[in-house]
Amino acid sequence: xxxxxxPYLLFLGDVQLKSDAKTxxxxxxxxxxxxxxxWALPAATVSLDxxxxxxxxxxxxxxxxxxxxxxxxxxxxxxxxxxxLEAALDAGMDxxxxxxxxxxxxxxxxxxxQRRGARLHDVRHSDQVFPAGTGRKRSGKRxxxxxxxxxxxxxxxxxxxxxxLQEQGCAATFRATGQTGVMIAGSGVAVxxxxxxxxxxxxxxxxxxxxxxxxxxxxxxxxxxHPAYAGVTLGLLHGSQPDALVLCHDPSRKTIEGYPGFPxxxxxxxxxxxxEAARLTNAAVRCVGISINSSSLSDAQWPDYAxxxxxxxxxxxxxxxxxxxxxxxNVLLAS
Amino acid sequence: xxxxxxPYLLFLGDVQLKSDAKTxxxxxxxxxxxxxxxWALPAATVSLDxxxxxxxxxxxxxxxxxxxxxxxxxxxxxxxxxxxLEAALDAGMDxxxxxxxxxxxxxxxxxxxQRRGARLHDVRHSDQVFPAGTGRKRSGKRxxxxxxxxxxxxxxxxxxxxxxLQEQGCAATFRATGQTGVMIAGSGVAVxxxxxxxxxxxxxxxxxxxxxxxxxxxxxxxxxxHPAYAGVTLGLLHGSQPDALVLCHDPSRKTIEGYPGFPxxxxxxxxxxxxEAARLTNAAVRCVGISINSSSLSDAQWPDYAxxxxxxxxxxxxxxxxxxxxxxxNVLLAS
Numbered sequence: 001x002x003x004x005x006x007p008y009l010l011f012l013g014d015v016q017l018k019s020d021a022k023t024x025x026x027x028x029x030x031x032x033x034x035x036x037x038x039w040a041l042p043a044a045t046v047s048l049d050x051x052x053x054x055x056x057x058x059x060x061x062x063x064x065x066x067x068x069x070x071x072x073x074x075x076x077x078x079x080x081x082x083x084x085l086e087a088a089l090d091a092g093m094d095x096x097x098x099x100x101x102x103x104x105x106x107x108x109x110x111x112x113x114q115r116r117g118a119r120l121h122d123v124r125h126s127d128q129v130f131p132a133g134t135g136r137k138r139s140g141k142r143x144x145x146x147x148x149x150x151x152x153x154x155x156x157x158x159x160x161x162x163x164x165l166q167e168q169g170c171a172a173t174f175r176a177t178g179q180t181g182v183m184i185a186g187s188g189v190a191v192x193x194x195x196x197x198x199x200x201x202x203x204x205x206x207x208x209x210x211x212x213x214x215x216x217x218x219x220x221x222x223x224x225x226h227p228a229y230a231g232v233t234l235g236l237l238h239g240s241q242p243d244a245l246v247l248c249h250d251p252s253r254k255t256i257e258g259y260p261g262f263p264x265x266x267x268x269x270x271x272x273x274x275x276e277a278a279r280l281t282n283a284a285v286r287c288v289g290i291s292i293n294s295s296s297l298s299d300a301q302w303p304d305y306a307x308x309x310x311x312x313x314x315x316x317x318x319x320x321x322x323x324x325x326x327x328x329x330n331v332l333l334a335s
Numbered sequence: 336x337x338x339x340x341x342p343y344l345l346f347l348g349d350v351q352l353k354s355d356a357k358t359x360x361x362x363x364x365x366x367x368x369x370x371x372x373x374w375a376l377p378a379a380t381v382s383l384d385x386x387x388x389x390x391x392x393x394x395x396x397x398x399x400x401x402x403x404x405x406x407x408x409x410x411x412x413x414x415x416x417x418x419x420l421e422a423a424l425d426a427g428m429d430x431x432x433x434x435x436x437x438x439x440x441x442x443x444x445x446x447x448x449q450r451r452g453a454r455l456h457d458v459r460h461s462d463q464v465f466p467a468g469t470g471r472k473r474s475g476k477r478x479x480x481x482x483x484x485x486x487x488x489x490x491x492x493x494x495x496x497x498x499x500l501q502e503q504g505c506a507a508t509f510r511a512t513g514q515t516g517v518m519i520a521g522s523g524v525a526v527x528x529x530x531x532x533x534x535x536x537x538x539x540x541x542x543x544x545x546x547x548x549x550x551x552x553x554x555x556x557x558x559x560x561h562p563a564y565a566g567v568t569l570g571l572l573h574g575s576q577p578d579a580l581v582l583c584h585d586p587s588r589k590t591i592e593g594y595p596g597f598p599x600x601x602x603x604x605x606x607x608x609x610x611e612a613a614r615l616t617n618a619a620v621r622c623v624g625i626s627i628n629s630s631s632l633s634d635a636q637w638p639d640y641a642x643x644x645x646x647x648x649x650x651x652x653x654x655x656x657x658x659x660x661x662x663x664x665n666v667l668l669a670s
Contacts, residue, residue, distance in 0.1 A: 280562060
């Protein structure tokens, strides 16, 4: 399990495209209180509109980690970023990366980290050995976001739901299962990087026994209908042993993204399949609502779509970006 | 993908219990033509009744690999075995291990391998990077063994089925997905050791395009009803894109082994769940038969059990150890 040291200084490299800085914007938006500022190389043209601090300045102000908040070409860490990362380590900060390249594969960084006892976190990778899943029922309550596809709002929905529960005075914890989620939460595990035999065990470790009224809001991964990643989804589902599922969906997608031969399933079918699979480790599981990424719908279209779907499925239908997830949080609070 | 060099010299260490030499017996029984002989330390009391050759003798006779055919306490390679392994490497043979300990973690073995250009194979581990699954339909035919639990005959059934197909003049290849299977086949991948994101991609790589009439007989892993390993099972199922499934079952088991809270599913339910899941990557998939591990039934009980089950499920029911798998091979040959 990664345990990251906050607050963060967000490093933007020499980013030119806003879309390449998705991670940095996500961190700014979802854990603003944990972000001290931003830093970039002179060539960068994108800014988060946060205070600018050099690594040395940020460290002096108490920053815990420099977080690489941008995608690099091919996921490879460019050589000319190393100086700034080394400066952060020399100032006593940890460095956090979600790139394919491992920080530990750069001798300069390893040496700098050793000099100051700082840590290198590659959140895309998981070097921890997890035990196999046990299926043992744990105390506390759990909700897992699942999807009709990848990359349509499972993380965003889980974060919004955590916030909505907390705003109602309910003890709730976001449990991160992907790299950006881990950076936001400051802890968690990228389950898709875990050895396949131990995915459900990792999910069990991620959401341990808790107070009876506490909700773990677990970020889902992949989709049961995805030809590449359904195994990850199922292992996470079984290990999470959720009491509640929230199904995430984007009505503009007709097929699995990048897999044109694989249709997005009907929503009632998707619910049935997820509930059936989840019953293995929690017989009481139920789907409590639908979270829609409705960016393809106009303001005029959205209410009709949401009401129609809600009437069909007899479940609350929300879009976290359009009115929030309160309707689903209320179902959880009442259960 | 591991590619092992045959023929093998089977190394038994100082084994005292036949059950600890399960791998060696399996190799003797399933690839006898590839096994040149056995070798053990003086303290060993178990024999495979094969010719005894020292590593140097075996190498001189053309052996390709010394295979560790015994389990060691805790999966750890004992220090006092290293001399024999080093002798094999020094004679130019590769060394193959299914232990938890990695051969490459012993500097003596690494140095010896480098001296002679020999290779160290840890078949329990997978260091290969696989691409994500694509879901693309491949040419050739595929049958996958699936189960109501782990460790009830999926490998054995796949091996027997491969042999039965070949005996009928049909081109068929056993595709190994676990460590003993990899040793028997001389190639394959331990899918439970693959990073979870790439399990279906590894299964795709394991069973590439082939002649239209060729059967890949793929060794299944885990079970969809297993709280720890269902994700591995699903990823393997999707990547294998089987045309046919054979369900393996042991009627003496009432619950998943080691998981007393998890019942073994009804067989028709199990078939339905496997077929439903497999349809994602092959809409034409069907279950073609049931393979029973009937060791708990008497010779008098077995025919009644098999006939009753066959009538209920309308499928051939076989036990590879009691009459063989010909009835299922015939279904494949007719399709």
